[in-house]
Amino acid sequence: MTETVVSSVPAARRTGEPGRLWHTFCDMNTVSRGPEFVVARAEGVWLWDSSGDRYLDGTASLWYCNAGHGRREIADAVHRQMTLLDSYTVYGDFANLPALELSERLAAHAPVADPRVILTCGGGESIDTAAKLARRYWAVTGKPEKTHLISRTGGYHGLHGIGTSISGMERFRAGYGRLLEDTSVVPHDSAAALEAEILRVGPENVAAFFAEPVVGAGGVYLPGPDYFTEVARICDRYGVLFVVDSVICGFARMGNWFGIERFGVTPDMVVFAKGVSSGYVPLGGVVVSGRIADPFWNREGNPFMHGTTYAGHPSACAAAMANLDILEREDLFTVALEVERHLDGALRTLAGHPLVAEVRSGLGVMGAVELTEEALTERGITTADVFAEARSRGVVLRPVPRALLVSPPLIITWEQIDHLVSTLAASLDAVSSR
Ligand SMILES: Cc1ncc(COP(=O)(O)O)c(C=O)c1O
DSSP states (O other): OOOOOOOOOGGGGGGGGOOOOOSSSHHHHTTTTOOOOOEEEBBBTTTEEEOEEEEEEEHHHHHTTTBBBOOOHHHHHHHHHHHHHHOOOOTTTTTHHHHHHHHHHHHHSSSSSSOOEEEEEEEEHHHHHHHHHHHHHHHHTTTTTTTTTEEEEEEOSSHHHHHHOOOOOHHHTTTSSSOSSSEEEEEEOHHHHHHHHHHOOGGGGGGEEESSSBTTTTOOBBBOHHHHHHHHHHHHHTOOOEEEEEEETTTTTTTSSSSSGGGGOOEEEEEOOOGTTTTTSSOOEEEHHHHHHHHHHHTTTOOOOOOOTTTTOHHHHHHHHHHHHHHHHHHHHHHHHHHHHHHHHHHGGGGSSTTEEEEESSSSEEEEEOOOHHHIIISOHHHHHHHHHHHTTTEEEEESEEEEEEEEOTOHHHHHHHHHHHHHHHHHHHHHOO
């Protein structure tokens, strides 16, 4: 077998001309000036760029590489599956064995009553699926006016149509004309605000409430101790479907399967992606309760005419099965709880730094180091400055407008956590002294 390994920047690029790849989630006016940061190889928690320099992956790419990079057995599982059945649709009555097995396995662990599993190719696609299903559920059960969707400040649910509409960050909603209009956002830390909003809109108009167990990309905001118990009670009381977005929090990042188990509540739907396959192949989905499935599964005339070509992709499902084998065999669920404690302790040492306003961590393998108002406004320091400094020192972090986020692979060692945090501290010092 000949191997095609791209190990250097394409020759056409060495001339200094801008490339052809339109990077996503960025300002190409800056990025096209290059040079791009080409990730050539990865192993464990380490990345190598195309010059051979090594970096600690402090973010597991985009919060997804839970099992760590370079897991041969996932690659082998995908190879085996592709040589047997590359892909085939699961529309209609078509199925494939990996999609069936994965659905059984996820259902067995989901904190959802009598679960059914819809498979997709990622988080945003799953959010749109869950939102459409919520509205459709009310339509087929005789309440078609229940369409309003409520989400939380800082909540990030991807950037597909509905995910954009319910974003808890205005910067992702602005500039696209009319999005879904029957949506609203409530403060992430107040169950009372959710109740007030349901009453303002009218429970007869509200379809669903969307919440991440820990607000992730919006800046790592942890829920108060009773927040989810209250939320579940309110949703139940007013007949609002409770949809948990576990795209970041799932698959051991919070020490369990879907994150929300930490709060002992039972949602109507759980959206997942990222860690289900550790990102080796794109995959996501929605776990749906039997109650929501019932009118579609057990009554005539209610097809759910929604889906995407690659849903239930057997090679993606094979990757997920191999990834879940690793999570279980290495008990990364328990490991993650220990990493959570160590990461929390290490990040908190930054709380006294003059540029740091707040450290948020201690629930899941994730954390945020927020810069002070003075640093951000009066001194004009940006999180992008700190990010760039840290990367030049060999550690990759994620900058959001006010904070640096960390979410390493769950296999990170104590020594590597300390290296991550001391590099972040040194980067803050360097940026501060400029
Ligand atoms: C909580 C949450 N939901 C949904 C998404 C969207 O997932 P995707 O980027 O795969 O569409 C993300 C992505 O970061 C996320 O963090």
